[in-house]
Amino acid sequence: MTRAIHDAGPRPASQPGPGQSDADLLRAVAGRDRAAFVALFERFAGRVKAYAMRAGVGAADADEIAQDVMVSVWRHAADFDPARAAVSTWIFAIARNRRIDHHRRGARPAPDPEDPLFQPDPAPDGLAALTAAEREAHLRQALEALPPEQRRVLVASFWRGLSHGEIAAEEALPLGTVKSRIRLAFRHLHALLGEDLAEGLHDD
Structure with a gap:
């Protein structure tokens, strides 16, 4: 057994006898x-x-x-x-x-090369491959295409964080009108952007 004793100190003068415990x-x-x-x-x-x-x-x-x-x-x-x-x-x-x-x-089982964890991620489709800047540009274009009254209430709700009541007060509109315009704006965005790009928006 050489690997365990290479680094030991000097060998003693007396050798151990077979009768040692x-x-x-x-x-x-x-x-x-x-x-x-x-x-x-x-x-x-x-x-x-x-x-x-x-x-x-x-x-x-x-x-x-x-x-x-x-x-x-x-x-x-x-x-x-x-x-x-x-x-x-x-x-x-x-x-x-x-x-x-x-x-x-x-x-321990050998890793299975067919396990989904070892598979490359699927190539993203066109919408998933869009960069954040591209998604933002699409969204801005869609907002510009909305009627002004719908765009104002949508921006106030989703970007400024105002409640429907606060928007109604600011726009001097009935609360029901504000809710109706937001729903219409939301539907238009879905039609213009598709479900994937509009999925971050929701109607409260």
């Missing part, structure tokens, strides 16, 4: 003892791989899981608390999490 080895690994890590790796890597394969993981992926678990052991040995669990329990808890992560990655 898991806890002794892990304590030495926490002190960045490479020889202790090699001994711990030889003790657990094969068992972790076998555990992953029994859980349905292929040999190549199980080997990768074992490698990742032992890298994690090297990096986090100092975090081990012997009062909470045995070394083997701690290592196999890491292995279980790695196996679950592997399963989740494998369970």
